[in-house]
Amino acid sequence: MTSLRRPTGGDIDRQTTLRFTFDGTEYAGHPGDTLASALLANGVKLVGRSFKYHRPRGVLTAGSEEPNALVELRLGSAREPNTRATVVELYDGLDARSQNRWPSLKYDALAINSLAAPMLVAGFYYKTFMWPAAFWERVYEPLIRRAAGMGRAATEPDPDSYEKVSAHCDVLIVGGGPAGLSAALAAARSGARVILADEGFRLGGQSVASSAALDNGSVSDWIARAEAELHALPNNRVLKRTTVFGVYDSATYGAVERVSDHLPTRMPGHPRQRLWRIVARQTVLASGATERPIAFGNNDLPGVMLASAVKTYVDRFAVQIGQQAVVFTNNSSAASTIAALHRGGVSIAAIVDARLQPDASITASAQAAGAPLLAGAEVIDAHGGYELRAITVRSREGRYQTMNIDCDLLAVSGGWNPNLQLTTHLGGRPIWNDTIAAFVPDKLPPGILVAGGAAGRYDLTDAVADGQRAGARSAELCGLTAALPIDIDSANNYAIEPLWRVTGGKGKAFVDFQNDVTAKDIEIANREGFSAVEHLKRYTTLGMATDQGKTSGVVGMGILAEHSGRTLAETGVTVMRPPYTPVAIGALAGHHRGPDFKPKRLPPSYAWASEQGAVFVETGLWMRPQYFPKPGDKDWLDAAVREVAGVRSAVGVCDVSTLGKIDIQGADAAKFLDGVYANTFSTLPIGRARYGIMLREDGFVLDDGTTARFGPHHFVMTTTTANAARVMMHLEYCHQWLWPQLDVRMVAVSDQWAQYAVAGPRSRELLERIADPGIDLSNAAFSYMSAAEISICSGLTARLFRLSFSGELAYEIAVPARYGDDLMRRLISAGATLGVMPYGSEALGIMRIEKGHAAGAELNGTTTASDLGLGALVSTKKDCIGRVLSGRPALVAPDRPVLVGIKPDDPSERLRGGAHMVRVGTAVTAANDEGYVTSTAYSPTLGHWIGLAFLKSGRDRHGEKVMAASPIHGESVTVEVVPPVFVDPQGARLRG
Amino acid sequence: MRIPCTYCGNRQLDEFTYFGDATVRRPDSEAADALPAFVSYVYDRTNPTGPHRELWYHGLGCRQWLVVTRDITTHEVLGAQPARDVASRSAVSAKPAEAPAS
């Protein structure tokens, strides 16, 4: 294919050639190119297909607002659908494919949709596909889904990595065009810490490689000087390839830096993209403006392009973009495009200006280019198959018959929209400005100033002067003395007469190119009553494509205003939502994926347990040993059964460090505990521990655990693993907010102490082996529920608690966490001759069910102390959190489901957690539902399955047979209701 | 959103846990109307659209409870005080009620 690259000019490196492929064909480009400019330079005009009608589409813009030129970039797991060719920086080996076409871009079968176009108007799908009802999922919807969508997502894990950083600055500048650069300079010269972020890979915005005059030279020279000065000034950071995509509360900005997207592969140690959370004292929004098209027949043909894009491809990318051009405008800005075309040697067949009186800049540029100027004229239709061949022009006053003009390029300018999106993210609504025929920011969010094109100041000198003012003002607002402004002769000569659509064309007149929303669709929607802007958007899908309506939104509103007889000020615009341009999910997720999704908390014996080959289970963030497999174990149950037997017959050791531990001290500590626990702790003697139950203020159980008293003013509380943080927060709440007068302090020490359960008939013997001489662990000296600091292992102070979760003679021993690994090893070696058995969470769980202890499944937030059989613990003699509301009628109703034990009638049957209880002989229906099974286990001690359940009036029903039904398993088991304590109900063992 | 912790300074939202309305205060559990008073305290909320006094916990910081005044519509934070100071100034139920004479 012939190269359309001009021999000189532009901001590209002709010395280096980059090879790339598009739809399998290899092309060449240069550093400085975008994929779009490289394709255009290779004469490729057809780059995509539209969403609904599959119309052939070419490049419309030169920026992030591109609706048409979307490609699938990269291959395999790195495939990125819907990537805008206009912002993809060319790299060597780039591989891109067109999308939403089959079998090929040129011959797309679904282009047949165009034939049905009269039916496929706005909202057609709401009116049909309803019969027969079952056909929607089976027939219609799959067809629609296959036709819809654009590119194909990768199905394999994203091979790249992402990272997140936070930054703080005095002044954030959004946009590195002339206005942003002058704002950055003004702020940085004043000593402000500045961050300037620009979405492009060259600073300068639409002025990159522009030859327009500024400050006694060209704007390109000015940009280079500004960048160099910024680089030299301290305390500022220029982030290229970085889009500030959203404004959040308290002056927090989200930005994404595309670190590696311009490279064939990531540099080692660098992420693909980096998420910036920027907190800025002041922000200057200098995000420029976006040109908008005009709706006329077939205005989507490849070869029809926004005027500013034409100028960019000619000036910046040195592309010979057409042979014979027409410029269609309603405003003064197209003058620079006319000049660029002239400079670029493109013959201009006509300049069609919709205004009866084109402004001076248009007439002057037309004259300079020697191009005929048709004033008061409009393009009604474009002609061509896959690309533009001619247009039809009409006099708006009927001064002449319509005429056809041959051309292969039509540069269209319908005026400009300030890129004010970031002023709306916190709820700001733009207002209509008649002078520039555009919406402009109204009330600005706190800390934001707007400068340049984003403020509707389109002229270069005006934008630069405005940026300077905004930068200096921002520095002042940060308490700095602004540097003196530089004198720039500024002028604002922008002139426009709004024109949204040209009627009478034969072809479809597109407003939203990507979603195929036409001027006609807007007319139909308005006729059907969808004339509120949000209704129009939702009914037609206007502005909902990947370009977020940047080119289409205001044009659509303009057409709606005409049809509904309102002004644009009355019509308004739809709410603009973040992000400013689409943001990769990976960037927002950062490192948090796969095994690094959440941190891992490792208990103190983790290393030792790993050496033993323990299988670990996720318990919240903790990784707890689940069981310790031994050769010969068939499965986890074998191991757990062996471990239970070891505990019940000899001694076992289990790491219970994951329990929450809170150290509570102060003169009022006892009184404080009386307030937070339902039962009384002020009567607890020193050296004793007590089981406590904590309620929420609504009377339901929050948590349980044991608290030990080590001194008159010193308690150590344990909480469940799951609720450790919540209980700590609750205690601080009670202390700081409810009872600030109490003299009490607390600190979470969960991570400071390693704590091991030592359980089994030989547990005393084991502890005696590690206790220092003189420690008396006899039942008389250290009875059940005793707690003391003792000396072990030759001088290490440990806390010993005589607690039993297993029901055996048992202890929990706690040492500072740094000794945790040593203590576990010591317990195991010292216990070798006692048959010590490490046990995991499975054995722990089996034994607690055998003992009927409530755990997470029973403490499910909807159970009361009474439901758990702990009603007697709730003191009626004192106030506590939850006391009053636990007396509400429904919480004391006699038929509440309460905790019972269940065992299968047939000992060979297994029980299911989550089964529901119904009376024997009744149907398994909701009407007969009497409760549910919370926990089940195979009990090695009893030789059959056992379970805990909540059963209506269950305490009165011990001995009754009921059904535990799990229809989701197709099972129903007859069970006997028994007291919830299965093993040693008198507690003789644990007191032994 | 950033919350101005009175101890740690302005910190990011994700260091804090929100708890809710700071204008409702725990009633006297011994009062004759304790049950309806507690129902209203625990459940009923004014839920205003403008400035709202609310409790935040700096759990990933100094563990201080704060009474933050924040405009609920704009999310503008208007001020923060240590909850303990606010609670100490208003005398309502500053300790758990003593055991009734038995």
Place this chain on the structure above:
Amino acid sequence: MFEQSDRYSLFTLLREGLRGHTGWRPAWRDAAPQPAYDIVIVGGGGHGLATAYYLAKTYNRIKIAVVEKGWIGGGNVGRNTTIIRSNYLLPANIPFYETSLKLWEGLEQDLNYNAMISQRGVVNLYHSDAQRDAYVRRGNAILMHGADAELLDEAGVRRMLPFLDFDGARFPITGALLQRRGGTVRHDAVAWGYARAADRLGVDIIQNCEVTGFRIEDGKVTGLDTTRGHIGAAKVGLACAGRTSQVAAMAGLRLPIESHALQAFVSEAIKPFIDTVVTFGAGHFYISQSDKGGLVFGGDIEGYNSYASRGNLPVIEDVCECGMALIPSLGRLRIVRHWGGIMDMTMDGSPIIDRTPVEGLYLNGGWCYGGFKATPASGLCFAHLIATGEPHAVASAYRLDRFATGHLIDEKGMGPHPQLH
């Protein structure tokens, strides 16, 4: 309900296609307020419009108006993640949501409007034995109420959703609860479909009409003041979730409701990628794909009271982290839009459909983030309550006094903390 020429069908679509679509009537009249109505519904969202429709259709009430402060469907019916399901746990909820699901199944034919109701299935993943048991309990409850639920083991989940992270995950997927009849609906179309059908039954839909106060005489409502003048009403129904507290306060009510923002996200449109609704069990994340191709997903509420229909970066990042943890191929897809809606969060996480202490004033609110799927049943039950004065059987637990009596409907067991529900 519809004249033949006004019905939506392939035939009328063809007819209009041939004449340039000039014959379509407005989907609903832009009505001006009349001096008085039998019943005025406050709130032109899904629930308010559905209520008006069922009042007119099922209960033959004729002088009905819906007043809406902005444009209809502009609240949460137009900004949710479009999921429908009845896979609840508690007996107070399942019959109600199952009634809703059944109404969804026949809604398009009933309304003559294609709302693209798609029973694609809802998959709730679990990652631990405890979670499995909780889902078994829930699945059994669903089945015992006559709705559908299935349990999938890990292999079953793999077959359905092979692109989830099964092997390298921090919290491995061990199975799922599946409700095949759950799915998604084109949310805006629900508001429009109800509006059109209600309009054809004579309901006045009055937009840009904000309520500024209630007229209450001797404890009985007689009408309301609006920005478009006074409107007399024998009965008034509030269906303005998101703003319930403010509107109810005008009638002197203080409710167990806080307002919280919930964010939602949509990606760029892609070819079919995920064929069902999936919820992550190890974090707050759920996802489906719209007919247009965008992935629609969301996570937890912001966690602080809010009337701003937007959120902040911590939840945005959390949602994306969960998304990547669940579906590691999501990384290169881009979010094209994220927004927020205001949830009426009640203190137990369940809604309120009840009388109020003001005679003739009825309350429908507190939908938390479950309001969309409830739309048809909410309309049906609220219409029943307003028309008959008695609660509908499947909504009889949604009482305002349950907080005083303790008959809470707390699916999550989080207690009186709206930010945790």
